[in-house]
Amino acid sequence: MATIRERVRKDGTASFQVRWLQGGRGGTWEAERFEDPEQADTFRKLVDAHKQQWPYGWIPGQGFVEPEQDPDDVPLTDWARRYVDRLTGIDPRTRDDYRREVDRHISLVVHPSRSGLVMPATIGNITADDVQDWVGHVP
Structure with a gap:
C-alpha cells in the first residue's frame, strides 16, 4: 500500500x-x-x-503526459479534404459539395485527452468513442 x-x-x-x-x-x-x-x-x-x-x-x-504527436499524423479535416481532392470521376460541383460537408460536419469531431483537454481529432488520435460522440451531436 x-x-x-x-x-x-x-x-x-x-x-x-x-x-x-x-x-x-x-x-x-x-x-x-x-x-x-x-x-x-x-x-x-x-x-x-x-x-x-x-x-x-x-x-x-x-x-x-500526452504522447508526442506522430509527425505523420494529420488533422482529420485535412485528411478528409485531401481525400476529396483526390477523388476521380466526379464533377467540380460535387467536389465543392463534399468539401463543404467536410468543413460543416467532419470539422466538429473532437478528441478529449486523458487530461480532459479537448483537441481536434487527428488520424492518429481519433477513437470509436469520438465518432459516437460526434454522431450524437451532428446537427
Whole structure:
C-alpha cells in the first residue's frame, strides 16, 4: 500500500513524497514527489488502484503526459479534404459539395485527452468513442 511522507526542506517548505513497493512485496521502492498534499493523496490512491504499479500514462516527474504527436499524423479535416481532392470521376460541383460537408460536419469531431483537454481529432488520435460522440451531436 502506498504511503505519503512529508519532507521538510531547508527553507522550511514542505513537499510530499508518495512511496510504494513496485508490484507489492518483493518489489523495488518507487517514489513520486508533490508540492500539494491533496495531489499526493490522489496519486497515492491511483498507485493503490493500479496494484502498486505506476498508473498507466504517468511519466515520473511529469505526470500524465500526452504522447508526442506522430509527425505523420494529420488533422482529420485535412485528411478528409485531401481525400476529396483526390477523388476521380466526379464533377467540380460535387467536389465543392463534399468539401463543404467536410468543413460543416467532419470539422466538429473532437478528441478529449486523458487530461480532459479537448483537441481536434487527428488520424492518429481519433477513437470509436469520438465518432459516437460526434454522431450524437451532428446537427
